[in-house]
């Protein structure tokens with residue numbers, strides 16, 4: 001049947017135009033149509049959908065582009081590299097005093113004299129090859145990019161043992177987390193003795209007759225433990241308090257600061273979390289800035305005097321605007337608030353609050369909003385055994401995106417023995433991690449949109465911008481970023497970081513459908529990806 005005989009031609013033309021403008025234009029590439037908006041809906045709300053493509057069989061070298069260390073101290077760096085093993089590693093311009101194990105990619109030795117060393121790392125396997133630059137800066141500052149690792153607290157609380165820590169190191173390697181850049185295996189509270197504890201095996205003399213701090217029975221051989229962690233190319237962290245007792249009531253460093261710090265170094269630790277807690281009782285009503293700074297400054301300078309690189313993490317919950325002086329007293333990072341464990345539903349608020357201190361975030365000095373708690377985590381209120389998080393999958397993507405955009409340390413605090421494919425995909429997306437590890441060290445800037453949505457913009461060293469489009473609402477929402485907000489103009493390439501996919505070129509804005517309590521995270525750059 002001839003359509004024209006049924007519908008007048010004008011009506012047919014009108015209907016086709018309506019069809020094209022309603023359905024096709026929004027999905028077309030903005031640069032081809034000359035339009036400016038593309039509605040993009042790549043994310044389904046399916047539970048625990050894995051967005052991160054599996055690592056390819058060919059090598060992909062990850063890790064920071066810059067690495068800080070102090071001259072002549074022991075050096076340890078495991079080249080993070082995805083791809084099928086065996087992989088053969090080589091390094092061009094490796095300074096004298098450093099040695100590479102070409103099959104593991106672990107570099108050891110002693111840090112060279114002060115200066116900058118520009119290395120090129122190469123990785124080859126039967127499927128392909130990759131190379132990446134790494135600048136070693138032998139100077140004063142450590143943690144030139146945010147520390148990445150694991151901490152036992154939110155998984156194991158006061159149940160932690162030497163065995164669990166060793167297993168965490170094993171899982172760090174076998175899960176692929178180390179290949180994505182995670183390095184530190186950090187013990188939190190409860191490794192020392194306590195005057196009283198629910199587990200009587202953790203009760204005992206706090207120090208020996210020379211004043212050396214005692215470990216409890218679950219940590220019979222600290223040096224053996226760090227040797228084990230180091231043998232895998234990973235680093236080890238420990239925990240203490242400037243007060244007489246830690247938060248969970250175990251021995252603190254009060255009046256033994258130097259002795260304990262030397263002990264930690266001789267045990268081979270590479271990271272110290274220093275947790276205020278019972279020090280509240282020491283400085284009592286003295287709320288002066290100096291009183292807040294005193295114990296942190298003291299430990300900061302002790303650590304600097306040791307012949308070991310120990311990253312210093314201040315934990316005093318953001319008191320006295322620590323972000324303003326944490327770096328000056330020797331801190332590499334500082335907690336900006338109370339335990340996130342008790343405010344997990346507030347990850348959006350906590351991240352936004354951290355952006356208020358964005359000017360203090362810089363290489364070697366990081367705002368720390370607390371750990372990444374996804375996967376199997378211990379019940380925060382009851383310090384219970386690990387259970388699968390009830391956090392919406394979309395919010396877990398948002399959580400990791402926020403921590404990356406604000407340049408927070410990426411410390412996972414869940415049960416490593418229960419890592420599943422979904423959790424690994426959230427933790428190990430190498431392009432999202434690259435945003436976190438960017439060498440500018442910038443903390444993102446928030447632009448509030450509608451009540452329940454906002455964008456976060458982070459400038460990257462290569463001139464591009466990482467942008468998170470966040471939706472805090474209970475329903476899917478459209479969120480857009482306009483080029484004026486990014487201070488750019490003209491055609492730019494947009495890449496979806498969670499899916500690691502190029503989305504095409506856009507002229508004035510990018511708009512996306514963002515899942516409830518979720519994120520769409522993109523990288524926007526001048527050149528085509």
Ligand code: GLA
Pocket residue numbers: 153188189246247248275315338339
């Ligand atoms: C405090 C800290 C936590 C954890 C516990 C250990 O609450 O903020 O991160 O270290 O102490 O007792």
